[in-house]
Amino acid sequence: MTTTSALCDSLIKIVGKNFVSNQKEERYFYARDGGLMPPHEPDFVVMPKTAEEVQEIVKLANREKVPIVPKGAGLALTGLVIPQRGGIVLDMKRMDRILEVNEKARYVVVEAGVTQGVLKSYLQKHHPHLRHSIPDSPPVATIVANAVIHGQGRLSQQHGFNSDMVSGLEVVLPTGELCRIGSCSVSKYWFSKGPPLPDLSGLFLGWFGTTGIITRLGLKLYPCKKMRDIMLFLADKAELIPDIMLRLSHTEMVEDVVVSAAPLPLRFRGTFWIMAYITGDSDEELEFKRKMVWNALWEYFESRDLGFLSVSPDMKAPLMSMPSKDTSRFADVSKGGGFQYAGPITPIEKFPAFIRKLEEVATKYNVFYASTTRLIGAGHCMMFSFSFSFNRANTDEMARAKKALYECSKFALEEGGVLWKADIYEQRLLMDKMDPNTLVLMKKIKQLLDPNGIMNPGNWEVK
Amino acid sequence: MQKYVSQIHRCFRCGYCKFPTDYSSFNCPSYRRFRFDSYSTGGRLWLIYAWLKGEIEWSEHFAEILYTCTTCKNCAEQCPMKFAPDIVDWIVGARSDMVEKGKIPPRVARFFEAVYGYGNPFKQLRSDRAVWANGTKKYAPGDEYLLYVGCLGSYDENGQKMARSLVDILNASAVSFGILGEEEECCGNEIYMLGETGLFQNLMEKNNQKFKELGVSKVITLCPHGYNTMKNIYPASGGNFEVYHYTQILNDLIKKNKIKPSQAKAKITYQDPCFLGRYNNIYDEPRQILQSIPGIKLVEMERTRRDAFCCGGGSGNFVTDLLAGSADSPARIRAREAYETGADTLAVACPSCLTMLTDAVKAEDLDDKLAVKDISQILKELLSAR
Numbered sequence: 001m002t003t004t005s006a007l008c009d010s011l012i013k014i015v016g017k018n019f020v021s022n023q024k025e026e027r028y029f030y031a032r033d034g035g036l037m038p039p040h041e042p043d044f045v046v047m048p049k050t051a052e053e054v055q056e057i058v059k060l061a062n063r064e065k066v067p068i069v070p071k072g073a074g075l076a077l078t079g080l081v082i083p084q085r086g087g088i089v090l091d092m093k094r095m096d097r098i099l100e101v102n103e104k105a106r107y108v109v110v111e112a113g114v115t116q117g118v119l120k121s122y123l124q125k126h127h128p129h130l131r132h133s134i135p136d137s138p139p140v141a142t143i144v145a146n147a148v149i150h151g152q153g154r155l156s157q158q159h160g161f162n163s164d165m166v167s168g169l170e171v172v173l174p175t176g177e178l179c180r181i182g183s184c185s186v187s188k189y190w191f192s193k194g195p196p197l198p199d200l201s202g203l204f205l206g207w208f209g210t211t212g213i214i215t216r217l218g219l220k221l222y223p224c225k226k227m228r229d230i231m232l233f234l235a236d237k238a239e240l241i242p243d244i245m246l247r248l249s250h251t252e253m254v255e256d257v258v259v260s261a262a263p264l265p266l267r268f269r270g271t272f273w274i275m276a277y278i279t280g281d282s283d284e285e286l287e288f289k290r291k292m293v294w295n296a297l298w299e300y301f302e303s304r305d306l307g308f309l310s311v312s313p314d315m316k317a318p319l320m321s322m323p324s325k326d327t328s329r330f331a332d333v334s335k336g337g338g339f340q341y342a343g344p345i346t347p348i349e350k351f352p353a354f355i356r357k358l359e360e361v362a363t364k365y366n367v368f369y370a371s372t373t374r375l376i377g378a379g380h381c382m383m384f385s386f387s388f389s390f391n392r393a394n395t396d397e398m399a400r401a402k403k404a405l406y407e408c409s410k411f412a413l414e415e416g417g418v419l420w421k422a423d424i425y426e427q428r429l430l431m432d433k434m435d436p437n438t439l440v441l442m443k444k445i446k447q448l449l450d451p452n453g454i455m456n457p458g459n460w461e462v463k
Numbered sequence: 464m465q466k467y468v469s470q471i472h473r474c475f476r477c478g479y480c481k482f483p484t485d486y487s488s489f490n491c492p493s494y495r496r497f498r499f500d501s502y503s504t505g506g507r508l509w510l511i512y513a514w515l516k517g518e519i520e521w522s523e524h525f526a527e528i529l530y531t532c533t534t535c536k537n538c539a540e541q542c543p544m545k546f547a548p549d550i551v552d553w554i555v556g557a558r559s560d561m562v563e564k565g566k567i568p569p570r571v572a573r574f575f576e577a578v579y580g581y582g583n584p585f586k587q588l589r590s591d592r593a594v595w596a597n598g599t600k601k602y603a604p605g606d607e608y609l610l611y612v613g614c615l616g617s618y619d620e621n622g623q624k625m626a627r628s629l630v631d632i633l634n635a636s637a638v639s640f641g642i643l644g645e646e647e648e649c650c651g652n653e654i655y656m657l658g659e660t661g662l663f664q665n666l667m668e669k670n671n672q673k674f675k676e677l678g679v680s681k682v683i684t685l686c687p688h689g690y691n692t693m694k695n696i697y698p699a700s701g702g703n704f705e706v707y708h709y710t711q712i713l714n715d716l717i718k719k720n721k722i723k724p725s726q727a728k729a730k731i732t733y734q735d736p737c738f739l740g741r742y743n744n745i746y747d748e749p750r751q752i753l754q755s756i757p758g759i760k761l762v763e764m765e766r767t768r769r770d771a772f773c774c775g776g777g778s779g780n781f782v783t784d785l786l787a788g789s790a791d792s793p794a795r796i797r798a799r800e801a802y803e804t805g806a807d808t809l810a811v812a813c814p815s816c817l818t819m820l821t822d823a824v825k826a827e828d829l830d831d832k833l834a835v836k837d838i839s840q841i842l843k844e845l846l847s848a849r
Contacts, residue, residue, distance in 0.1 A: 018789070021499060023524045025510055029501045034475050047498055073478055074500075094498055117486025125487070139486040140478030325543035331475035332544045338475065392512075393472045 004043060007064060011046050011088070014056045019047040019094065030071070030089045034331065035340040036390070036402045037079025037423055042069070042089040049094045051170065051178055051215040058213065059176040061088060061454050069456045070209040072145030073115070075137045077340045078423035080149065080208045084458030092142065095215065101127055105191045106221045107167045108132070112144045112214055116323065119143060123221070131155075131224035133162050136327045136372075144214045149421040150206050152383055154256045154277070154322060155222055157249065157375045163205045166193045168218030171204055174211065174450035182218065190218030203445060208421075209456040211449045225279035227286055228255075230319050231293055232309045233274040238352040240305055241272055241373075245348050247296040248276050249379045253289040255279050261355060262370040263362075264333075272355075274306075275319065333368050336391025340401065342409045342426075343385045346417030348375065354384045357411050362388070365404040367397065383420060384412075424458050431462060467553035471512045473546050476505035480538035480550075483770035490766060491538060492773045492793035493531040496786045501528055504538035504550060511557045521561070526568045529558060531785045533793070534656045535773035536741040551656075558658025567658075570783040575659050578649055578666075583614040584782045593644035595623035599630050602641030602677060608712075609679045610640045611693075614649050615781070615814035616685040621821055621837075622814035626685055628843040629709050633683075635846055636721045638712070640683065646673065650689035652738070653779040655696065664700070667692070671702045681705045683712050687738035687745075687813045688777075694743060708739055710812050710838060714748040717755045724756040724845040731841070732762050732806035734797065734820065735771035736813035749812045752838055756845060762804045764797075772797050774823075776815035794823035801833060808834045810841060 004022070011020045021027075022044050032039035043066075048054045061068045067087030074081050083089055093113035100109040101123075110119065117139025123130050133153030135146055146153075151162045159165055168182035168190035179185075181200045182193040193201040204212050235244065241259055248254050256277040263269050276293055280286035300306035311319065318326050331339040346354070355371060362369035370387045386408035390401040409419055409426050413433060419426045431439060443462035446453075481503050483490040494503040501510060507529060513519045532554055539550045561567050562575075577586045593599075595617060602609045610633065615622035633640055651666035670693075674682070682704055684690040690708040716722045731753055739745045746768045753761050766772045775786045775793030786792050798820055801809040809824070811817045814837070821835045 019498070024519055024522065025501050025525050025528055026499050028513055028519050029499075029506050029509060034477070045499060075477075091498075091500070115486070117482055118488065121485045121487035124485070138477040138479055139482055325479065328475055328477040328479065328543050329545075331477070332473055332546070335473055337473040391472070 007060075007066065008044065010060055011044060011057065014060070015046055015048050015053050019049075021045045030083075030091070032082060033074045033077055033079055034338060035077035035079060036338070036398060036405070037082055040082050040084055041086065042083040043086050044088045045091055046088055047091045047094045051172060054090065054172045054213055054215055055176050055178055057088065057090065058172050058174065062175060062452050065452055066454060067457050068454050070112070070213045072113070072142030073138070073140040075141045076145070076149055076421045078421050078426070080421060080423070080459065084424065087454070090213065092144070098122055099216065100190070101130070101221070102189070103127060103130065105189060106130060107190055107218050108221055109168070109190050109216060109218050110143050111216055112142065114143050115139055116141050116143060116146065120322065123224070127221075129224050130221040132219055132221055133159065133165055134322045135162065136324045138328055139323055143219060144217050147205060147217060147219070148208060148214065152374050152376055157254060157256050157377070159220075159222065160377045160380075165220040166201060166205065166217060167191055167220050168193050169201055169204060169214055170216035171212040171214050174452070174455045178215070184218065193218070203449065208459045210446065210460050211455060226281050227283075228277065228279045228320065229286055230311065230316065231276045231278065231290065232311050232319070233276070233297065234307045234309050235272045235274060235300070235305060236270055237305055238272065238355045240300065241274070241351045242348045244274060244297065244300065244306065245375050245382070246379050248293065249375060251292045251296050253278060253292045257375040259351070259373040260371065263368070330370055330387060330389055333389040334391045334397065336389070336393060336397070338392045338398070339387060339389040340405060341385040341387035342405050342412065343383050343420040344409070344412035344417035345376070345381050345383055345420050346412060346415065348379060348382045350415055350417065351382070351384065353415060354386070354412070357408060358386050361386070361404045361407050365400040367401045367404050384417075386412075427460060467511075467549070467556035468515060470546060470549065471508055471515070471553050473544065474505055474508040475544070476509055477543070478503065478505060479541045479543050480504040482541055483537070483766050484541070485770070487765060490541070490770060490772055492533050492535060492775050493786060495796065496775070496789060496791050496793060497531070502531060504532070504542075507532060507554060508550070511553070514557075521564070521566045523568060526561060526566060527785060529554065529561065530568050530571050530657070530778070530783070533737070533773050533775055533777035533780050533786070535737040535777050537773065540741055540769055555656055555658055559660050560658075562658045562660075568783070568785070570785065571657055571779065574657065574779050574782055575654070575662065578654060578662060582649055583618055584653070584779065585614065585618045587618045589645055592617045592647055593642070595626055596630070596642060596644060597627065600641045601644050602679070604678045606641045607639035608681045608683045609674065609677070610642050610683045611647065611650070611685070611689055612642060613684065613686040613689045613814070615818065617647065619814060619818055621817045622685070625814050625817060625837040625839055628837065628839040629685060631843050632713065632722065632839060632846060636716050638716070643673070648673070650686070650692050652688040652692035655692060656778040667697055667700050667702070671697060671700055674702070674704055679704050681707065683707050683709050685709055685814060687736040687743070688815065691738040691742045708745060708812070710739070710749045710752060711745065713839070713842060714752050717752060722842070722846065724842060727756050727758040727845050729758070729808050730760045730762060730806045731808045731810050732764050732801050732804045733810045734774065734801070734816050735768055736811070736816050737771070737773050737777055739812060740771055741769055749810070749838055752842065753810060756841070762806055764800045764804055766800070772800070774816045774819040776819040781815040781818055792823070794819040795827055798823040798827045798829060798833065802827070802829050806833065808836055808841070810836060810838055812838050
């Protein structure tokens with residue numbers, strides 16, 4: 001193996017000295033995220049600008065058998081870009097070009113470092129009638145990383161996971177080849193990640209960077225209506241939530257359905273906030289949709305199981321903002337700068353059991369909790385978050401939050417859910433439960449693509 | 464300031480601090496310059512916390528990361544947390560601890576040494592402090608205003624031009640004012656932001672004492688940095704006078720018809736100084752002055768007002784220059800943005816911005832296409848006072 005100094009020189013030769021660091025400060029910061037996973041330092045942090053530079057770095061890492069971890073903003077909170085075995089963290093955010101917007105085929109092609117915030121702003125300015133599915137992670141989250149973890153966003157109720165909206169990939173394979181996936185592999189257009197070809201995108205999406213490094217991504221865009229509004233309902237019976245979500249989905253009038261619950265402020269303890277977002281190009285369209293939503297839920301209004309909350313402008317602004325700053329604010333509930341959530345993807349019928357479990361676990365471990373549930377697809381599933389905030393200056397509270405999270409993850413798995421953006425511990429839980437032949441397939445794919453095992457080792461490692 | 468020790472762990476490193484309001488690009492000058500997350504506000508706060516916990520040792524690199532923050536306050540504007548207003552104080556607090564331990568970047572140490580020894584960061588003689596003034600009347604009891612020009616106005620070539628222009632306008636408008644000349648002391652704003660609290664206290668007390676002795680009741684500052692410290696920090700130490708930035712005074716003179724700019728023909732864009740805008744919410748007066756000039760078309764850059772991108776000069780960086788040396792240096796990015804508006808003139812209201820952006824325009828090879836001028840210079844060229 002080449003000496004660290006020689007490796008550093010080689011990396012500098014590829015990207016330039018300003019974009020390689022092996023200094024303690026960068027190694028410290030890139031060793032951890034805002035969640036609860038233990039840190040592990042990289043040997044180098046490197047910021048490539050082009051796919052060619054990524055290729056060169058990957059070839060070098062293969063020659064030297066050095067681990068390599070591609071990183072967006074590191075906001076998964078489950079340690080997915082903590083370099084478990086050191087090596088190189090590739091901070092992709094210098095690859096920040098929006099390369100193409102095809103208005104007629106409604107897609108955008110971006111480089112790997114383009115953030116959710118920048119794309120949102122760019123579309124608002126240059127293509128105001130188009131939008132993408134913005135997640136509630138902070139705006140610095142990257143489009144690519146969100147797709148790689150199968151993120152969800154504001155359009156997931158209508159169009160599924162954000163990764164379902166991918167329309168093509170350019171990938172540097174773990175052995176250094178640059179490869180295109182989807183329609184862009186045979187055409188200049190990036191309208192499909194698979195069909196009518198074999199869908200190879202599944203070799204990369206959901207693999208957390210263990211099978212290649214995405215350098216470009218096509219993303220489907222959707223109509224952006226001129227107006228948007230929120231209808232906010234309150235319910236106090238968890239058993240009714242699945243049916244309410246289904247009824248909202250049945251209208252096919254609702255953009256996004258989110259249900260949240262938290263013990264504070266006290267006046268809302270024990271109630272569920274059901275937020276239905278509607279959009280329209282005219283007052284008439286919005287009014288029609290409002291009416292459809294009212295009609296769908298009328299039975300529950302009559303039985304007084306559901307109430308409508310009139311929203312003041314001050315209250316409305318944060319609910320309407322995209323992304324929601326309230327998601328980040330949850331980290332400061334304990335005045336301590338930390339939160340993490342287990343976010344299993346699960347049938348919506350599980351809502352009552354999950355909310356009961358959340359409250360039970362929060363009491364058991366004495367941690368502050370909240371939950372946000374997002375409907376995905378036309379009722380096909382939901383993301384239910386077991387969220388716990390903690391104080392980073394309080395190690396005991398952090399330990400309790402961690403125990404609470406794992407208990408919830410195990411419970412969700414037992415109930416038939418599938419853990420989302422699972423950390424390495426949760427990945428093991430998933431793989432323990434997985435069909436053995438699926439595991440064999442995963443292992444074969446991994447060995448075929450990454451023979452030297454350099455890509456984000458520790459993640460999706462099939463024993 | 465020291466409460467940062469018990470609070471700094473609250474940063475979640477969510478990254479909102481990197482952006483302007485519309486998320487269109489990165490608005491943290493040092494993050495935009497260096498691109499490692501360690502140079503963002505979140506990076507800095509996490510590293511400071513690690514330093515406090517003993518997880519990292521002090522190093523020159525760490526100190527440089529801390530001192531490349533220009534204290535432009537974009538982070539405080541954008542952070543969604545309740546502690547947002549305290550972020551700059553936390554960074555200043557950590558710098559203060561570094562200063563106490565004598566562990567600061569050499570360039571910052573030289574900045575302090577210059578102010579200790581010479582009373583200004585340029586190591587210029589006190590006797591030369593009023594060379595620019597060319598006979599401008601000294602302040603005397605009874606004058607309505609003290610014109611405080613600061614270190615940049617006294618010694619920097621661009622700052623001196625600003626000061627002379629302003630003096631000419633005030634004289635032509637029959638404003639009652641005087642300067643301190645060789646007796647003027649550094650305002651200390653940069654010293655404060657760099658964490659040298661002892662020296663800052665000393666400068667502030669000297670200035671407060673001097674103003675009191677002279678019976679100063681109203682101060683006009685040339686520089687937003689001086690305006691900020693005199694407005695927001697001096698009162699706690701006995702400073703008892705009104706403070707105005709010169710753009711407030713000129714705007715008032717125009718409104719009262721005491722200055723009437725003649726016809727011009729220019730397309731101008733304006734750089735909001737951080738210490739005027741984000742720190743003191745003064746956005747309109749400079750624009751109103753420009754808009755009052757017949758024939759001038761004011762065009763805005765994409766990032767403007769509370770979202771304005773810092774020139775990179777704050778926290779003494781107009782001297783220490785820790786963000787220089789790249790096309791990604793904030794001033795060069797800003798010069799390109801100004802040029803992209805189609806403006807022929809980039810107007811500023813701060814001697815630090817003037818010097819940073821003048822250099823940047825040259826570095827970008829735009830000096831024959833984009834003039835960088837202070838508002839007082841623009842106005843003086845069109846002066847038609849009554």
